[in-house]
Amino acid sequence: MAKSNVQSLMRMAQQADKHVLYEKSVQAPETEIELMIETFKEIRGWEPMSLREDFCGTALLITEWCKSHSQRTAQGVDLDQATLDWGREHNLDPAGEEVTSRIELLCENVLEVQQPKMDMACAFNFSFNGFKTREQLRAYFEAARQGLNENGMLVLDVYGGTESMDEVEEEREVDDEDFTYIWHQESFNPIDHALHCHIHFAFADGSRMNRAFSYDWRLWTLPELQELLLEAGFSSTHVYWEEFEDTDDDDDYLEGTGNYREVTKVDNQESWISYLFAVV
Template sequence: MLYERSVQCVEAEIDFVDATYRGLRGRNARLLREDFCGTANTSCEWVRRRRTNGALAVDLDPEPLGWCRDHHLPELTPGARRRIELRQADVRKVRGAAPDIVLAMNFSYYIFKDRRALGGYFRSVRRSLAEGGVFFLDGYGGYDAFRVLEEATDHGDFTYVWDQASYNAVTGEMQCYIHFRFPDRSRLQQAFGYHWRLWTLKEILELLDEAGFSRVTTYFQGWDDDSGEADGHWTAGDRVDADAGWLVHLSAEK
């Protein structure tokens, strides 16, 4: 799937979450809830990692969940398949066993467009976590984040295009698209569209604090001078340079 190949790196995502939880709690997490799971690729990676891991993957849309059922679940061992549940639900209304980890990656929570909506979601996550549970999420920023621009990444057999089509500073809302271009010059325009609020990191931190999380940590990547790109190693830090673009991971502890 083009989206999974361009946008996600579930192995790296789970490496970070697994090691950071262990660092914070001194033991392995077991039950992980993946919010806004789409095709639940990350949950599949979680249940593959250890026999004690279980996952609940939540999305409102039955279509990506169906795709997961048809394409990802058959690739799991029968044992791993039994430890994953796909649930069509609103992430704010999930009931059941309390997870050690709740994961909201790829900025999906930016669809909550005002403080009341995002704060409500953060409070519901905190309530649903097990004692000592950790909420992991990501964010992005930098001065390019607010600009109208297109950014193309070559993946060999296709080009991924991230299109920041419009931004309204009054509402803080932004329209973005993902397009794909192919070597035969054909295109898949607006394969995915996102209408969301461009939250700043400080706003996110304030809302997590107001939601009652006891400790929130930000993690940033190092820089690899040879490749001229971020090096994929996330370390805790409370400063980020005023660069054009950066990514952040956050852990928020119950």
């Protein structure tokens, strides 16, 4: 049978690439790069040029970082060689030699990498939640601080809200795509904050890719994270929260604007993502 006929018999979930689905569902590199640069400028007064992405996965963010300015350099660190290889083939190589010559990909543990010193380091999509004890997480923050210049800054995204400590399965349509992203929190233990969760994808033909990604986390809270960052030697921490606006007749409905600003007090929400900056 011709290859095209075989493919047409395959269901959409079998033909899909889980890394493509992931990047389209949960990554927004342009927004995060803009936030990192603007916040760094606000706090330091100049633009950061070098970035280490810890837990970099497919290296989409650092590829965009280097594409955004001809002087920017980046290092991506991840334990999983297969994911790094996918990122090299699908993100770095298409960006061309001029961009990739400024990117270093390392298959290493984030606890082990501190060279070269960078202006910024980031750990996104909540990956630090894989460290389960205060000692482990403090050790990561110490390693991250030691890998930064004396004017450097680490940024983390942080997930929380009343719903983050619950069993939920939440579907979200992905703009202009023929699949649905499903975030599934299978279990949460209030005794140790163990949170087991998965990403599934559902397709227009009824097929599903179950457990495309699974996470075994300790759900850290903002006060714990800020305390540990200071214990690890950072001089200050800054929480940036998304601004909301009333775009609907329904009084209770507030929509995120995509703009973040520094805050020290907010109303809790069912579910929120904030950015936590730690200054060396």
